[in-house]
Amino acid sequence: MSLSVILLVLLALAVVGYVLGRSRALGSAGGDMQKLHSLPSYYGWNAALMVLIPSLLVLVVWLIVQPIVIHNQVASMISEASIEKSSLDLVMSDVKRVADGLDAAVEAGAMTADQASSIRTEFTDVRDRLGDVGVALGSDVNSETLRAAQRYREIASTGALLRLIVVVGFGLAGLAFAYMRSHRDFRARNVVERVVRWILLSAASIAILTTLGIVLSLIFNTIEFFRVYPAADFFFGLTWSPSFGGGSELGIVPLIWATLYISFIALSVAVPVGLFAAIYLSEYAGPHVRSFAKPMLEVLAGIPTIVYGLFALLTVGPLLVDAFGGGGLFGVDWMQGASSVLTAGFVMGIMLIPFVSSLSDDIINAVPQAMRDGSLGLGATHSETVKQVILPAALPGIVGAILLAASRAIGETMIVVLGAGAAARLSLNPLEAMTTVTAKIVSQLTGDADFASPEALVAFALGMTLFVVTLLLNIAALYIVRKYREQYE
Amino acid sequence: MNELTHVDEAAVSGQPKIAPAVEPKIVARKVQVFYGDNHAIKDVDVDIPANSVMSFIGPSGCGKSTFLRCLNRMNDTIDVCRVEGKIELDHEDIYDPKVDPVQLRAKVGMVFQKPNPFPKSIFENVAYGPRIHGLARNKTDMEEIVVTALQKAGLFAEVKDRLDAPGTGLSGGQQQRLCIARAIAVSPEVILMDEPCSALDPIATAKVEELIDELRENYTIVIVTHSMQQAARVSQRTAFFHLGLLVEEGPTDNIFTNPHDKRTQDYITGRFG
Ligand SMILES: Nc1ncnc2c1ncn2[C@@H]1O[C@H](COP(=O)(O)OP(=O)(O)OP(=O)(O)O)[C@@H](O)[C@H]1O
Ligand SMILES: [Mg+2]
Numbered sequence: 007m008s009l010s011v012i013l014l015v016l017l018a019l020a021v022v023g024y025v026l027g028r029s030r031a032l033g034s035a036g037g038d039m040q041k042l043h044s045l046p047s048y049y050g051w052n053a054a055l056m057v058l059i060p061s062l063l064v065l066v067v068w069l070i071v072q073p074i075v076i077h078n079q080v081a082s083m084i085s086e087a088s089i090e091k092s093s094l095d096l097v098m099s100d101v102k103r104v105a106d107g108l109d110a111a112v113e114a115g116a117m118t119a120d121q122a123s124s125i126r127t128e129f130t131d132v133r134d135r136l137g138d139v140g141v142a143l144g145s146d147v148n149s150e151t152l153r154a155a156q157r158y159r160e161i162a163s164t165g166a167l168l169r170l171i172v173v174v175g176f177g178l179a180g181l182a183f184a185y186m187r188s189h190r191d192f193r194a195r196n197v198v199e200r201v202v203r204w205i206l207l208s209a210a211s212i213a214i215l216t217t218l219g220i221v222l223s224l225i226f227n228t229i230e231f232f233r234v235y236p237a238a239d240f241f242f243g244l245t246w247s248p249s250f251g252g253g254s255e256l257g258i259v260p261l262i263w264a265t266l267y268i269s270f271i272a273l274s275v276a277v278p279v280g281l282f283a284a285i286y287l288s289e290y291a292g293p294h295v296r297s298f299a300k301p302m303l304e305v306l307a308g309i310p311t312i313v314y315g316l317f318a319l320l321t322v323g324p325l326l327v328d329a330f331g332g333g334g335l336f337g338v339d340w341m342q343g344a345s346s347v348l349t350a351g352f353v354m355g356i357m358l359i360p361f362v363s364s365l366s367d368d369i370i371n372a373v374p375q376a377m378r379d380g381s382l383g384l385g386a387t388h389s390e391t392v393k394q395v396i397l398p399a400a401l402p403g404i405v406g407a408i409l410l411a412a413s414r415a416i417g418e419t420m421i422v423v424l425g426a427g428a429a430a431r432l433s434l435n436p437l438e439a440m441t442t443v444t445a446k447i448v449s450q451l452t453g454d455a456d457f458a459s460p461e462a463l464v465a466f467a468l469g470m471t472l473f474v475v476t477l478l479l480n481i482a483a484l485y486i487v488r489k490y491r492e493q494y495e
Numbered sequence: 496m497n498e499l500t501h502v503d504e505a506a507v508s509g510q511p512k513i514a515p516a517v518e519p520k521i522v523a524r525k526v527q528v529f530y531g532d533n534h535a536i537k538d539v540d541v542d543i544p545a546n547s548v549m550s551f552i553g554p555s556g557c558g559k560s561t562f563l564r565c566l567n568r569m570n571d572t573i574d575v576c577r578v579e580g581k582i583e584l585d586h587e588d589i590y591d592p593k594v595d596p597v598q599l600r601a602k603v604g605m606v607f608q609k610p611n612p613f614p615k616s617i618f619e620n621v622a623y624g625p626r627i628h629g630l631a632r633n634k635t636d637m638e639e640i641v642v643t644a645l646q647k648a649g650l651f652a653e654v655k656d657r658l659d660a661p662g663t664g665l666s667g668g669q670q671q672r673l674c675i676a677r678a679i680a681v682s683p684e685v686i687l688m689d690e691p692c693s694a695l696d697p698i699a700t701a702k703v704e705e706l707i708d709e710l711r712e713n714y715t716i717v718i719v720t721h722s723m724q725q726a727a728r729v730s731q732r733t734a735f736f737h738l739g740l741l742v743e744e745g746p747t748d749n750i751f752t753n754p755h756d757k758r759t760q761d762y763i764t765g766r767f768g
Pocket of ligand 2: 559689
């Protein structure tokens with residue numbers, strides 16, 4: 007019984023619950039709404055929620071627990087010998103593939119359900135039979151795997167049936183319970199209110215729990231990495247040269263250097279331009295210009311970063327080469343290829359302009375009009391007012407905005423993958439190609455790396471480092487911005 | 496309308512305590528102000544005498560602030576606001592294209608309803624104007640200007656040990672006197688005050704009123720107030736506004752003891768507003 011059927015059944019039950027709960031409550035009041043504690047629809051909602059919430063919770067738990075139970079049951083059927091030959095995980099994924107294949111075969115009509123659960127490798131070439139219905143298996147299926155797969159299907163189908171019964175049972179029980187309670191004195195409104203609060207609370211906790219989950223998975227893999235690679239070499243190593251054959255040097259310093267260098271260039275583009283744009287928009291622009299220019303800037307913020315990456319690779323890089331490359335505009339030979347720290351930094355700066363400008367714009371607008379009036383009333387010009395009163399008053403907020411922009415710059419990936427180059431290098435020359443932490447995370451995890459090797463695991467340590475750095479920046483920024491807000495309340 | 500009041504006033508004026516100065520500091524004629532389509536000030540004529548205090552009273556929304564802000568062209572900063580008519584300061588039309596509103600505001604200073612010190616030190620708050628206008632040649636000069644302004648505003652004794660402390664850390668009344676000091680520091684000729692005491696307690700109010708009375712000697716002061724008592728205490732002349740019109744203007748005593756217009760009567764006896 008598929009999941010969608012269960013959900014549809016529950017939904018239908020909820021609708022029934024709504025109608026029944028509402029009508030019973032009304033009935034208990036003799037059809038007079040005034041005599042009810044709550045509006046009739048609250049009784050209906052109470053019943054619908056009573057149907058949905060317990061049964062959905064059970065369903066979620068079931069979905070989590072069932073695979074674990076099946077795994078344990080089936081795993082006990084696998085012999086020590088085959089586990090030694092490869093690993094339990096690999097055998098189990100084979101089992102699962104065969105089981106899925108049998109399902110597909112039954113569905114396609116190539117086998118009857120009986121055949122699927124009774125065929126033996128001794129009599130049938132399972133691989134061929136499954137191949138006929140489009141399920142490709144890598145290796146021949148041995149009898150142990152086939153039997154495990156059949157057992158897997160057995161448990162899974164019993165589980166699905168049980169699941170349907172239990173979940174719908176809970177739905178019915180909830181319906182009955184709510185129906186009994188739907189009486190005119192029952193405080194349905196308060197109950198619904200409480201439930202709504204819990205729903206909102208759980209939505210909020212999901213966001214927090216997800217963050218926690220991400221951090222935990224990073225930490226786990228990072229620890230794994232530090233088991234196979236010394237932490238001191240990672241944090242202080244000046245060379246980054248992974249080689250999948252072993253003997254890699256995985257020093258983070260050149261990557262961090264390039265990350266900070268590119269971010270620095272990006273900020274030196276984005277901060278002045280973004281800030282001046284914000285000052286213009288909030289202080290000088292008339293309502294017409296503002297209503298046109300502000301959305302335009304926000305469109306800039308909506309461009310996917312991969313597009314900026316292409317812009318760096320195809321437009322800005324070649325332009326820079328024309329200027330600084332051999333035989334270029336300046337007649338110097340400083341730049342070899344289109345990829346460079348300057349290319350990526352410049353384009354990233356453009357990407358950050360709307361970020362800086364829209365945050366600063368909000369902050370400048372939050373400076374009370376009384377400040378402006380006070381300064382203008384003393385005979386200050388507009389730009390004197392901006393420079394000497396508004397900017398100092400907005401400064402903490404602007405610093406916060408810049409820190410937020412910096413943490414975006416540090417975490418930016420696509421632009422540096424395309425614009426900065428692939429070689430890790432420690433150099434001061436902004437026209438040279440370098441590579442950043444994020445770009446290396448991408449390259450270490452794509453490809454056929456063995457996930458247990460330090461060359462792959464290092465990606466998690468890099469990610470963790472990045473996470474900690476940006477987290478600290480964000481905390482500092484939020485702290486500053488919040489402090490600034492309080493100042494004018 | 497205005498001529499009417501002038502005639503009335505002449506007819507009944509026994510002996511005003513302070514005779515209107517022969518030479519008015521500010522002369523406004525047929526002033527109209529529009530906020531978009533909203534006609535906020537209608538045909539206002541008024542003479543503001545030099546070295547005295549004039550108060551504007553009237554119910555909320557009648558245009559007192561709007562008219563006050565015309566006198567130093569602060570309305571220029573509001574996009575939708577349009578001013579017509581003529582306002583002369585010492586016989587010079589302040590809406591003449593040749594006049595630089597920024598220069599004008601140095602001559603006609605302003606103190607606002609809510610104290611609005613800049614988020615800077617007390618010293619820097621007062622030094623702000625003189626610095627912008629280059630009034631001090633060196634550090635000693637500046638110190639002298641700041642100290643004098645603070646003294647004139649009656650604040651120096653209270654803050655002399657903490658000139659480097661932030662201006663926003665003062666009490667409300669002190670902040671308002673700081674704002675007055677800030678306005679005085681650029682040596683204006685006229686000081687406009689828009690309900691300067693409405694955010695203050697009675698003691699702070701008394702101090703500011705006392706200060707206004709002292710400042711009259713050197714400055715021309717226009718004050719908007721909702722307190723009839725305050726108008727009576729500090730001002731020599733009073734103008735009553737109603738729905739954008741200047742209904743009645745005259746010596747303060749006359750306005751309060753012997754108003755001619757029914758609307759003025761109603762307002763000061765508290766029947767509306
Ligand atoms: N910035 C503005 N934009 C548009 N209309 C305005 C603006 N400021 C004032 N007005 C309008 O002008 C009219 C007069 O307002 P004004 O602030 O001068 O009244 P007021 O006499 O100072 O009132 P209060 O005693 O409440 O301060 C009101 O109708 C108001 O709605
Ligand atoms: Mg006002």
